[in-house]
Amino acid sequence: MAASVTLSPPPSAALRSQCRSLLPVRPSALLHPQFRPSSRPPTRRFSSRIQASSAATLQPELEAPRTSTLATGPFACPVCYEPLIRKGPPGLTLPAIYRSAFKCGTCNKTYPSKDKYLDLTVTVGTTKYTENKPSGTELFRSPIVSFLYERGWRQSFTQGGFPGPDEEFRMAQEYFKPAEGGLLVDVSCGSGLFARKFAKSGAYAGVIALDFSENMLRQCYEFIKEDDTLSNSNLALVRADVSRLPFQTGAVDAIHAGAAIHCWPSPSNAIAEISRVLRSGGVFVGTTFLRYTPSTPPIERLIREMVLLSYSFLLEEEIKDLLLSCGLTNYSSTVQQSFIMFSAQKP
Numbered sequence: 001m002a003a004s005v006t007l008s009p010p011p012s013a014a015l016r017s018q019c020r021s022l023l024p025v026r027p028s029a030l031l032h033p034q035f036r037p038s039s040r041p042p043t044r045r046f047s048s049r050i051q052a053s054s055a056a057t058l059q060p061e062l063e064a065p066r067t068s069t070l071a072t073g074p075f076a077c078p079v080c081y082e083p084l085i086r087k088g089p090p091g092l093t094l095p096a097i098y099r100s101a102f103k104c105g106t107c108n109k110t111y112p113s114k115d116k117y118l119d120l121t122v123t124v125g126t127t128k129y130t131e132n133k134p135s136g137t138e139l140f141r142s143p144i145v146s147f148l149y150e151r152g153w154r155q156s157f158t159q160g161g162f163p164g165p166d167e168e169f170r171m172a173q174e175y176f177k178p179a180e181g182g183l184l185v186d187v188s189c190g191s192g193l194f195a196r197k198f199a200k201s202g203a204y205a206g207v208i209a210l211d212f213s214e215n216m217l218r219q220c221y222e223f224i225k226e227d228d229t230l231s232n233s234n235l236a237l238v239r240a241d242v243s244r245l246p247f248q249t250g251a252v253d254a255i256h257a258g259a260a261i262h263c264w265p266s267p268s269n270a271i272a273e274i275s276r277v278l279r280s281g282g283v284f285v286g287t288t289f290l291r292y293t294p295s296t297p298p299i300e301r302l303i304r305e306m307v308l309l310s311y312s313f314l315l316e317e318e319i320k321d322l323l324l325s326c327g328l329t330n331y332s333s334t335v336q337q338s339f340i341m342f343s344a345q346k347p
């Protein structure tokens, strides 16, 4: 299904771009005025459950405006996976999230939404403990890498066979047809290159751009702010670890993970989580660089094994094996040089 792109860079250029894929505000008082909540009703309903709840009293400073609803959305506590209690305006627009308070009634933990994103990481609230993740995660937390990502870094992936964002988006949309009208989560969204395209497409009731990097999410916020067509869209920014997805089981219709699996600390934990949060019939689409393909010459294969083994650059059979072992079905893929787009579905 991919367009045939006749890119055949020398192996060294492809390898360089593959390695580069790894290398890589204080909250404003108010959101930009253009992000006022839309008065228009959503055209489609979320498939995730929305329930009334009176289980918890939120801290006074987190109290939301009078027009608030007390509800759970798709969000769950990353510690116990119980639905988060949300107090504030409904929806996934940036202002609605900003003006909402999120709390786990079981863990009694509150999750801040007053930066440019909603922080749903387990370490929220720790005062002494800090955690350093592996380099594939830490690298992208840097402000400079986040700034450069859509300003040249991502474009270099074409040397490894990536068709480029427009074509990758078109291919992903084909796989996502069964999930149209639902909730899409762009896991490891970076600065939101694809999340913004999914939101603009109007094909989904809501889009959540999720990443572990605070600076990628801040950069994504800046891009959204610059784009009038996104100002009222149901596009939320969430900080979370892919190995601990803050969603209720079966609450998500579609998950996209572009150029990401090779950066994750544990691809198996991540895929298990993706499988958990997808609803029956939900679709997962990912892309990555393959360690090598059957057409890779033996000498290059050897080099790639040596250079790339310490990272999670997988072979296609490993990806397929992992997806199926996490309970996903209907595996399919498109391969072009080192680029692979793969898809699988929750039965």
Ligand SMILES: C[S@@+](CC[C@H](N)C(=O)[O-])C[C@H]1O[C@@H](n2cnc3c(N)ncnc32)[C@H](O)[C@@H]1O
Binding pocket: 021, 022, 136, 137, 138, 140, 141, 154, 187, 188, 189, 190, 191, 193, 194, 210, 211, 212, 213, 216, 240, 241, 242, 243, 257, 258, 259, 260, 263, 264, 265
């Ligand atoms: C190469 S970028 C891909 C960005 C974008 N999806 C794309 O297609 O260009 C990889 C992203 O994975 C994110 N990432 C790495 N480890 C992660 C983790 N443990 N949880 C969530 N995201 C993670 C990084 O912050 C980074 O934004």
